[in-house]
Amino acid sequence: MIQIKDLHKSYHMGSNSLHVLKGINFNVSEGELVSIMGSSGSGKSTLLNILGMLDEADSGQYILDGVPIKNLNEKIAAKYRNEFLGFIFQSFNLINYKSALDNVSMPLYYKGIKRKERTDKAMHYLEKVGLAEWSHHLPSELSGGQKQRVAIARALASEPKVLLADEPTGALDTKTSYEVMDLIQGINDEGKTILVVTHEHDIAQMTKRIVNLKDGVIIDDSKVEQVRALTHV
């Protein structure tokens, strides 16, 4: 599903140059649940941004579902993001003046889907994350866990090939974190490819494979015995 070869990325700040990614190689096949671990400054967020087409690598190859991702202009990047990717953020990034339902249907709007179909679909995914009866609430009326579940529903709504989660549990307490992870595991069980960036070991243990990043290189990439989140709840 994802093939990355010799990926390099530097940031230039004035005269200083910061080499963040120093040749990343890794592949993710369909249906995997991978966590990317590393301390801050290890380059894991940069890697996720490149995977999410929010940022572009200096050199190297990135192929997503057979499509080489390079020379993106804003229009094409927007189209690919809408088509291939679903984002889950640490701070949820819901639009605070829109109801849960409207938030979930937003990517469908940009896909050009008709209102009726959009609402049906969004409702379906809200049901899937167990928030059907909260559909008309604003994000401010929801708890942190609920917000993240709305965000997950939104990421799923456009039926992307890959879900990218950036510290999805970073703003949540342990119990809620596990509930969210349970949801993510469930989605993965249905065959969706998911990448999770985290620095929490217990969260990483709940994925099927851990990629460890340090100073811009992968120092460890191994499959793990998945811990089901439900056993902790």
Add this chain to the structure above:
Amino acid sequence: MFDLERWQEIFETLRKNKLRTFLTGLSVASGIFILVILLGFSKGIENGVKSQFEQDATNRISVWTGVTTKGYKGLNPGRYVQLKNSSFESVERKYDDYFEYRSKDYMIWGGTVTYKNESGNYRIRGTLPDNQFIENADIGYGRFVSQLDLADKKKVAVIGNKMKKDLFKEEDPIDKNIQIFGVNFKVVGVFYDPGGDREESQVYIPVTTAQQVFNAGDNIRNMSFTVNMADNFDEAVAQSTAIAQGIETQIKELHTVAPDDQSAVRVNNTLEEAQKIYSLIATIQAVFWFVGIGTIIAGIVGVGNIMLIIVKERTKEIGIRKALGALPMSIVGMILQEAVFVTIFAGLFGLIFGLGLLELVGPQIDSDFIKYPQVDFNIALTTVFILVIAGAFAGFIPAYRAAKIKPIVALRDE
């Protein structure tokens, strides 16, 4: 533009920020409001001044004389220049082709006029039949002075409506006798004048009669003419100015007055005056437009400013939208449409409010120089057009900024 979703988005954002929307709209609405009021009043001034001119024919040239201030050809200063029948005839002979109406007057500024027990002090004017048209006098009933009256030196009088009300009350004045300085005159007509009471407080009699009754010989006080109007206003002004100058020179030669003596012979050309006033009105209108457009610009800058703040405030939201697949164009469209919508809505509100106020207050205004302030449909349309352009202008820079927002920057956690 006709995307229902887009409109829902816009209404939603506007509803979330009621106060901000209101204040922004207010600045635009008041701009348009002020423009409309200014334009309405400039039209009112135009109407008012035009109606002032209607008192007399606008293409009128009148000749008055006074006392010489300069010695000339051996004559001393301080001499009164007396116009005669012959002065009038020579002017008439020279310019007859250009004149529409012509009149010579012998005038007594104030004289006692009596009817039965009522009497009053009125201006008495000996005149020619043409004067009716030069003075824009309307005959209410009866008739004006005729050629026949003139030839026979008949003692007939045409009185102003004010005089009729003073002396006759409800009585029919036609064929009644009034006494002017004790001499009997038969009233043959009553006239109205757009100039009002002052103009209607006079009595017209044949000039020949006046010269005889008041022992004036062939003296006259002044003469007036109206000039045939050329189709083009500027041409007409040029022509009547030339004629006025010609008459002045001719009269001065005739009466041996120094060519540069300003007070001995005065030729007044209303068309030239009119042109001056019209160009003054045009200047006032230009200033009003300038001020009005200025206020609108201030309003537009306000909208642009607010939209910039909105974009700044919504940076994260725009980033999220982009991450979810929003195209840059759809973001630009959203911001632009919001700006245009706010300006047009607020602007139309100001326009309607301004028009309503003019409609309501306009007829109440009772001033000689402002009449029926109003804004015509074309001007209203122009302002709406200005609004659309202005709205797009106000939205453009903020929209461009919004399009430039990178999702990665917007989504960075603080």
